[in-house]
Amino acid sequence: MCHPNPDPGDMMTIATAPKCMQCHSAIKTDSPAIQKLAAFAKNDREIKWKRVYQIPAYVRFSHRSHTGAGATCADCHGAVAEREQLARETDLSMGACMNCHRLKKVSIDCGFCHDQQPGNQ
Ligand code: HEC
Ligand code: HEC
Ligand code: HEC
Ligand code: HEC
Structure with missing residues (x-):
């Protein structure tokens, strides 16, 4: 809500x-x-x-595909329901994305999260 x-x-x-x-x-x-x-x-x-979390524009990310796959807000943003104020408290680096993708057997191909560009292969 x-x-x-x-x-x-x-x-x-x-x-x-x-x-x-x-x-x-x-x-x-x-x-x-x-x-x-x-x-x-x-x-x-x-x-x-104020924005708390932000990843660069060259990374593809959709909240809906993650919540639709069963990921909870707390999985990525920590125990927000217990906080008086929010601050960045979890790691949402490339490594963190990849750790969960490995765990859930989701792709970790570069082109999955980044647009393929000529010369990038
Ligand atoms: C589903 C009901 C619900 C909605 C929707 C809701 N709140 Fe609340 N809000 C609460 C409850 C419950 C509390 C905690 C009351 C308490 O601490 O006893 C609260 C507390 C707060 C407080 C702390 C107030 C104080 O002085 O302690 C703020 C500020 C606040 N809400 C802002 C918002 C804002 C901004 C929105 C919309 C983006 C919002 N709330 C939407 C139920 C709601
Ligand atoms: C799979 C990890 C993940 C899950 C699950 C997740 N988030 Fe996020 N969230 C992110 C990332 C990454 C960003 C930064 C996105 C960007 O910069 O485009 C973000 C950003 C946000 C923002 C800032 C606005 C935006 O969309 O960029 C809000 C608000 C937010 N999340 C709320 C939520 C809520 C509420 C839930 C649960 C319904 C949730 N998130 C679930 C990873 C997640
Ligand atoms: C908590 C585990 C988890 C984390 C953390 C996570 N992912 Fe995912 N991601 C998933 C799962 C599960 C799917 C598969 C969703 C489906 O099958 O539709 C997925 C699918 C995706 C997809 C393909 C769906 C789409 O929207 O196109 C992209 C892109 C993606 N993740 C990017 C990211 C990025 C970028 C991050 C880090 C900021 C991230 N993910 C962090 C679990 C995670
Ligand atoms: C699951 C999603 C995901 C996958 C797969 C992925 N990345 Fe990333 N990548 C990210 C995110 C998120 C960031 C931004 C991290 C940040 O700025 O905190 C990023 C950042 C980068 C950066 C910029 C780093 C910097 O320090 O400026 C490069 C380069 C990069 N990725 C290359 C790759 C390559 C090469 C692959 C394939 C081996 C790959 N990525 C696969 C999510 C992903």
Whole structure:
């Protein structure tokens, strides 16, 4: 509910303020943060957020194909449900991608995650 995954499913996004207010019109209404959120919803403003994880654009990655294959958010992002604040706490380097692919018997061919370019073979 908080991180919709719009088509084609590569990216996770963040819910709009009115969506948050489906819960927060009744939860923690006395919190200054939630009052700010309510004002955002009322004024149709987007919630600003900071990117925590990012891989370079030359790497192919889709959230939907991974969640569809049974990978959980915690597999790649750690124990987020227990955190007050998020920080980068897991390794999402090429080696980490490859470790899981080896374990799950998924391809580790270069062209699986990188576009093949002339002279790259
Ligand atoms: C499914 C219901 C639900 C949705 C949707 C939801 N929240 Fe919450 N939110 C909660 C609950 C439950 C708590 C924890 C309340 C507690 O600690 O007692 C919480 C706590 C918070 C707090 C901490 C408030 C404080 O002062 O302790 C913030 C900030 C917050 N939510 C922001 C958001 C934002 C931004 C969104 C939308 C992106 C959102 N929430 C969507 C249920 C929800
Ligand atoms: C297989 C590993 C993996 C899984 C599973 C995964 N993520 Fe991610 N996540 C990543 C990677 C890699 C990035 C950086 C993507 C990029 O830079 O394009 C990322 C980025 C994000 C971002 C920043 C926006 C974006 O899409 O780049 C959010 C938010 C996010 N993940 C939330 C989630 C949530 C919520 C779940 C569970 C429903 C989840 N992730 C499951 C690996 C994963
Ligand atoms: C937790 C285990 C896990 C991790 C970590 C993981 N993968 Fe995967 N990946 C999978 C599985 C399982 C599949 C097979 C999905 C299917 O069969 O549709 C897959 C499929 C893929 C595909 C092909 C599907 C598509 O979307 O085209 C690509 C590309 C890919 N992974 C890239 C990555 C990259 C890049 C990373 C690191 C940032 C990564 N994976 C990390 C388990 C993982
Ligand atoms: C499972 C996905 C995956 C596969 C398979 C894969 N890579 Fe990568 N590769 C990545 C990711 C993710 C990064 C970005 C790592 C980062 O910046 O944190 C990357 C980065 C790179 C870089 C840039 C490194 C740097 O330090 O700038 C090169 C070069 C590269 N890969 C080559 C290859 C070659 C050659 C192969 C085949 C042997 C390969 N990759 C297979 C996911 C993959």
